[in-house]
Amino acid sequence: MSQQLNPHPKSLPQNEGVISNQNRSSSLPVEEGAGGRGKNSRTVLNVEKLRIHYATPQGDVIAVSDISFNLYEGETLGLVGESGCGKSTTAYGILQLVQPPGYIVNGSIEVDGTEVLNLDEEELRKFRWTGLSLIPQGAMNSLNPTMRVKDQIIDVIESHEGKQKDREALRERIFSLFQNVGLPNRIYNMYPHELSGGMKQRVCIAMAVALNPTVVIADEATSALDVVVQRIVAQTLISVKDDIGVSLIVIGHDMGLLAQIVDRIAVMYAGKMVEIAPVENVYAKPLHPYTQLLIDSIPSIKERKPLKITEGITHDPRNPPSGCIFRLRCPFAWQHCAEVEPPQIMMDDLHEVACHLYDEHFAERRANALATIANS
Known part of the structure; x- marks a missing residue:
């Protein structure tokens, strides 16, 4: 194997330490997976070839590179990857909230038949909170510190539905939202600084689902929260999704926590979608080398084992390598990986992977590559 393709070849990753359905924590309700929410389910979000750049004096940084995926009705999709891989930029791209110097180069974002990229500013304003809504990162900085909790939720409702004449009905509506997210009615007249971090995050969840x-x-x-509060917020997301019937995309880097609350997981690396599959498949049989490395990074309290790191070198995001985006760090890279970008390969129902190792046309190359690695 060429040292230029991969300066740190190593043996085939095994499934040691991979979380199975049997040893996943029971402290949170575990979803049964995508199950029947496949091709026969209604697609509520369809993202096709979404590409987002950030302009810099030295050239454009490719933050999101032609990713495509679907979200099905009633589904929870987890979007994972290391910091800087494009997870949040993808979210803001879907919401048309990418700020300069970022900009959407191309793509299609369709929500229930509405092409989001074709909406003007006023149409987008109306569509946000009703078609698409966001639970932002860092609730501590998301709420207006000068407004009471009730006024912030009322602002969301009245900006879309107009002035509400029946104030008592509006109050009861807000109390119903509080009940959905596990908040006491006493916070109705409070300011954000009077709430804990977990309560602020649940206020943001209430605002996000206020208009169904x-x-x-x-x-x-769940970032910037302690472990106990993370669990509470995760339980709130599950409860709200089931009660209201929304479809949910959960962005995060905690693979252990996401495993317990999502139906499918999409793995991103350097702006690319490298694998997407039902959560059980990802943890029991991860296919992409990067997915395996992510799972190996999950700490275990049951066994002591060396910390596994992703070796190799990262590329300049302004000048990505030819072929496979992961080849500079991949233990299986061969010459073809440098020449051709791997397509999304459908392995079975709902399990896709972007890796030449699983292309049936290169079965012999795959066998030779694995043999070379085993003997190195």
């Missing part, structure tokens, strides 16, 4: 949107995107909703 089709799709809710939770961007690192």
Whole structure:
């Protein structure tokens, strides 16, 4: 194997330490997976060839590179990857909230038959919160510190439905939202600084679902919270999704937590979607080398084992390598990986992977590559 393709060849990753359905924590309700929510389910979000750049004086940085995926009705999709891989940029691209110097180069974003990229500013304003809504990262900085909780939720409702004449009905509506997210009615007249971090995050969840949107995107909703509060917020997301019937995208980097709340997982690396599959498949049989490395990074309290790191070198995002985006760090890379970008290969129902190792046309190359690695 060429040292230029991969300066750190190593043996085939095994499934040691991979979380199975039997040893996943029972402290959170575990979803049964995508199951019947496949091709026969209604697609509520369809993203095709979405590409987002950030302009810099030295050239454009490719943040999201032609990713495509679907979200099905009633489904929870987890979007994972290391920091800087494009998860949050993808979310803001779907919501048309990418700020300069970022810009959408091309793509299609369709929500319930509405092409989001074709909407003007006023149409987008109306569509946000009703068609698409966001639970932002860092609730501490998301709420207006000068407004009471009730006024912030009322602002969301009245900006779309107009002035509400029946104030008592509006109050009861807000109390119902509080009940959905596990908040006491006493916070109605409170200011954000009077709430804990977990309560602020649940206020953001209440605002996100106030107008019964089709799709809710939770961007690192459990970050900057302690472990106990993370669990509470995760349980709230599950409960709200089931009660209201929204479809949910949960963005995060905690593979262990996401495993317990999502139906499918999409793995991103350097702006590319490298694998997407039902959560059980990802943890029991990860296909892409990067997915395996992510799972190997999950700490275990049951066994002591060396910390596994992703070796190799990262590329300049302004000048990505030819062929496979992961080849500079991949233990299986061969010459073909440098020449051709791997397509999304459908392995079975709902399990896709972008890796030449699983292309049936290169079965012999795959066998030779694995043999070379085994003997190195």
